[in-house]
Amino acid sequence: MTQAPAQVFAANFLANLVGTVEVRHIYLAPGSRSQALAVAAEQLASAGKVKLHVRIDERSMAFSALGTALATQTPVVVITTSGTAVANLHPAVLEAHHSGVPLILLTADRPEELRGVGANQTTDQLNIFGNAVSVVFDVSAPTADVDEAKRARDAVIAVASAMSEAGGPKQFNIAFREPLSSSDPDAASIEAAPLEVETIEPEIEWAVLDAKVPTVVIAGAGAGEDAVELAESFGWPLFAEPSSGARFGLNAIVGYRRLLQNQNDLAKQIGRLIVFGKPTLSRQVTALFFDEKIETVVVRSKTHGLFDVARRAAQFVDEITVDDEVDFEWLARWRAADQENEFNFSETLDRxxxxxxxxxxxxxNDCIVLGASRLIREADSVAPAKPIAVFANRGLAGIDGTIATATGIAIANHDFFSDHGVESIGITRALMGDLTALHDAGSLAFDQPDADLNLQIIVGNDGGGTIFETLEIASTIDDQAFDRLFRTRQNVDFWHLAEAYGWQYIRVERLEQLAPALQTRGRVLIEVLLY
Ligand SMILES: Cc1ncc(C[n+]2csc(CCOP(=O)(O)OP(=O)(O)O)c2C)c(N)n1
Ligand SMILES: [Mg+2]
Structure with missing residues (x-):
């Protein structure tokens, strides 16, 4: 059978990518120009070498890929056809860039001779994502007179070394010329060549800090367990956001917002902040960064870029130690204050x-996903310190793609169990506002192989974007204008929405209905009435 050069390249490229770069998931949206990649992806999936997820909307697909990459901590491949399909990846690519999530974007393109001449579905795809992708590989169209198998292997080596140099998304813009595909070669029968990629160990910079300065550890998005370890080693209170991966252990001061807000004696004594990740949620913490009396030491983030909002960080380091014994009394006082100021929960259905x-x-076993806006801030105020996986798109904190991201996370969670030969017992619970849910309503659609998930979309319905009520403008313009310009109430019927996409639906109107609803398995939209 004749082998199309496009297919030789696509099959060898994907087989090597899957075989060597730890790719376990491929996301694909349909298109003509990308067909060789689609055929190869399907062959690998049928042979059980990779999981393939097909979506109709590239924007939604990219957010799901982001969710899967976040939750598996492995690179995920995304395949699109040319033109606006590529542009639809942009929101998720930006989020992935700002939170260091490894996506490998395979964007099919027209060959050189069709660019810049008005050919259908052709635009400049090479510069489309700007610096949100650390590298763009411009792969010219496969041809019969070149060893395409070798060129494909070399391309995989290039992506592997780019990934070892920097996190975040990488783009392969691959031109394809007709014939665009053939059923041969079969990607599943191609043995991946072993990869030799040199990894350069970065130099570690240590800070030796004065043990006497009263210090607190701030853990923002992407902080991870290192923040907990440091806090516990030196007896420092830990102010950890919900999606920091660090809100657990005895050092976590869950009521830190209230304690800072009240400006109690302890808050006034803080002399140093050590920052992990990207803290964005509370005004109280941001105010500390701007306080001239407080020194800031930033631990370099491998995922979330440089953090120094007040532009006054004293040091950027990788590891921290202290020069003397620390005073564990400082922590004991914070813990006592935290207990005294415990949050008083009401008896009603509120945030x-x-x-x-x-x-x-x-x-x-479960995962929590928090949408942007009010509910994640509520979690920052009242969520307990508990070692569970909590995710949120805090790279850019958009309200977009939240259902899709949660779906990608649920897929990773489901796979974790099936890879261990057991039925999935974990539930992914995604909590978001009503506008956030409606922004991504199209992501309720997905293909049959992905339908068997335990995924709850929990919508806190308070009739629009109520976070804007806290803006000054809320009190300076009239109510009607505020409602139309900011709050943007909507009147979508969530029951019909769930019904249309084949989801279960539960409406929660009273507090006692909530706990049983949260035990529902399968895919369920839970609408919680907050007004
Ligand atoms: C893509 C995107 N568009 C706009 C915004 C600005 N924005 C922040 S919060 C918000 C409203 C969110 O409303 P909802 O999801 O109902 O949450 P609530 O504030 O009511 O809790 C908007 C539009 C954003 N963050 N991301
Ligand atoms: Mg709302």
Whole structure:
């Protein structure tokens, strides 16, 4: 059978990528120009070498890929056809760039002779993502007179070394000329060549800090367990955001917002902040960065870029130690204050109780996803310190793609169990506002192989974007204008929405209905009435 050069390249490229770069998931949206990649991806998936997820909307697909990459900590491949399809990846690519998530974007393109001449579906795809991709490989169209198998292997070596140099998304813009595909060669029968990629160990910079300065550790998005370890080693209170991966252990001061807000004696004594990740949620913490009396030491983030909002960080380091014994009394006082200022939960269905029930229902088998806006801030105020996987797109904190991201995370969670030969017992619970859910309503659609997930989309419906009520403009313009310009109430019927996409639907109107709803398995949209 004749082998199209496009297919030889695509089959060898994907077989090597899957075989060597730890790719376990490929996301694909349909298109003509990308067909050789689609055929090869399907061959690999049928042979059980990779999981393939097909989506109709590239924007949604890219956010799901982001979710899967976040939760598996492995690179995920995304395949699109040319033109606006590529542009639809942009929101998720930006988020991935700002949170260091490894996506490998395979964007099919027209060959050189069709660019710049008005050919259908042709635009400049090489510069489309700007610096949100650390590298763009411009792969010319495969041809019969070149060893395409070798060229494909070389391309995989290039991506592997680019990935070892920097996190975040990488783009392969691959031109294809007709014939665009053939059924041969079969990607599943191609043995991946072993890869030799040199990894350069970066130099570690240490800070030796004065042990006497009263210090707190701030853990923002992407902080991870290192923040907990440091806090516990030196007896420092830990202010950890919900999606920091560090909100657990005895050093976590869960009521830090209230304690800072009240400006109690302890808050006034803080002399140093050590920052992990990207903290964005509370005004109280941001105010500390701007306080001239407080020194800031930033631990370099491998994922979330440089953090120094007040432009006054004293040092950027990789590891921290101290020069003397630390005073563990400092921590004891913070813990006592935290207990004294415990949050008083009401008996009604409100945001705080919604967060509380969400955390009560979830354990180590489960995942929590928090949308942007008010509910994640509520979680920052009242969520307990508990070692569970909590995710949020805090790279850019968009309200977009939240259902899709949660779906990608649920897919990773589901696979974790099936890879260990057991039925999935974990539930992914995604909590978001009503506008956030509606922004991504199209992501309720997905293909049959992905339908068998335990995924809850929990919508805190308060009739629009109520976070804007806290803006000064809310009190300076009239109510009607505020409602139309900012709050943007909507009147979508969530029951019909769930029904249209084949999801279960539960409406929660009273607090006692919430806990049982959160035990629902399968795919369910839970609408919680907050007004
Ligand atoms: C893509 C995107 N567009 C706009 C915004 C600005 N924005 C921040 S919060 C918000 C409203 C969110 O409303 P909802 O999801 O209902 O949450 P609530 O504030 O009511 O809790 C908007 C539009 C954003 N963050 N991302
Ligand atoms: Mg709302």
């Amino acid at each position: 705080a109780n919604l967060v509380r029930e969400l955390y009560l229902a979830s354990d180590q």
